[in-house]
Amino acid sequence: MVERTTVGTMAPPSLRRDCIVCCDDLAGLDAILRDDVLAVIATPPPPLWLPALAAAVEAGEISLPRTQLDDCTRAALADWLTRNLPPLPVLAPLHEELLSLVDLLAGLTGARRFMVRLLAAAPNTECGFHVDTVPPGAPSFGLVRVYNGPGTLYPDPSDVTGYADFYRYLSRRERLGRERSEARAAADIATAAAAEAEIRGLDAQALFLRNPQALRSTPPAAVVAFKHLDASEHWSERSSRSAWIHCSPMQGPPRLLVNITAVDRGLRRLRLPGASAPPPPDRAT
């Protein structure tokens, strides 16, 4: 692992110094097992098939509505991909790619069952800054990869004023999102537009950040391992753990992304970075 950068010093609530690690290869993702690491951003050499896939996504030739597979094994994912992805040559390498990410997360967590979210669509303002959650007791991290277009936006942890401020932002944004949805459903264009404007202002101000203009962006096609919040601790500013605050870009070309989390408890083992990985899961299950 080549650790190029480590940033961040967000201390509350545990006085721990949270950081974000950047590395050049997937082996470096092991650092997510460290308690003080919020995210590990790995930028391995991009696969040769990626430019063609990216071009097809950005040209609108591949469109995938937000899809969530709640509780699937590796084999179930392989079956779903075969049955549901269009049989386009440009998509063929994506099957093995997605399964390799599942194997990667299985190696880190020991889990056998996963939630997989896929999307190929244009960015929008539906989702602002947030933290991802996992079911109570599940391994508290997951993987995301954005295959084309702008990366995921995130603040330096030291720029976050605290979880109380973040949850204040989040509750207001979710309320505005509900208002906008209800207005759209009622064809109330003026109210929907007002809610949209307020959402944009809220995101631009990002009052939980000391410097909202200093957001970072994950590099193209990076594989990111990042801390999630146990769902039982969501909305608690006194959570014993921190999670990666992030946000998708809200404009630009269509993007293809996958987000994978473990939903079973896995082996629940503690392992130091650099230790050998456990054997892969039984792929027949």
Ligand SMILES: [Fe+2]
């Ligand atoms: Fe997220």
